[in-house]
Amino acid sequence: MTSTLNVCALALTCALVPAILTAAPAAANEKPAGGGCPWAQDVKLDLNGKTLTLNQEAFSAKGEPLDLEGYQIFPLLDQLKLRILGPRGQEWEAGLTRLSGGKRCQAFYVGKPFQVSDETGDRNSLILVR
Structure with a gap:
């Protein structure tokens, strides 16, 4: 046998x-997408029926917020969080997963965003500002 x-x-x-x-x-x-990083791909966020698409360049270490269709997106890479501020003051948070390989291959996956504030009034009272 x-x-x-x-x-x-x-x-x-x-x-x-x-x-x-x-x-x-x-x-x-x-050629793999993302300049040689096989898992560098666009990330889609669903915010109460609105879908935003982020490319991997949004996760650069510059620390500057990204403005996309009226939303401000703050990649907090040191905390592995993504904070999103909506046009009417709503605030969402999503977890980040960092994937890396070699010296230059790095990509981020984003978890499902959840709403942490639905304020439509004073922007200074938001969690992100505190």
């Missing part, structure tokens, strides 16, 4: 090797 399994394994290997070898040149010609 062991010899039968060995023969089957050998036959399966011989069948798969040509398929893998023919796929390798095509994959080598394709």
Whole structure:
């Protein structure tokens, strides 16, 4: 029985090797998104029915907020949080997951945002400002 399994394994290997070898040149010609980081991809946020799309450049270490369709987005990389301030003073928070590999490959995934403040009045009373 062991010899039968060995023969089957050998036959399966011989069948798969040509398929893998023919796929390798095509994959080598394709450039991964994000400048060489295979998991650098756009992130979508759903904020009460409004969908915002962030690219990985939004998570740069500049520390400046990003303005996107009336929303201010604050990537707090040291806390692994994403704070979002809505146009009417609403505030959301989402957790970040940092993925890295090698010296230059870094990407962030964003968890589901949850609303932490729904104030529509004084912007100075928001959690982000405190």
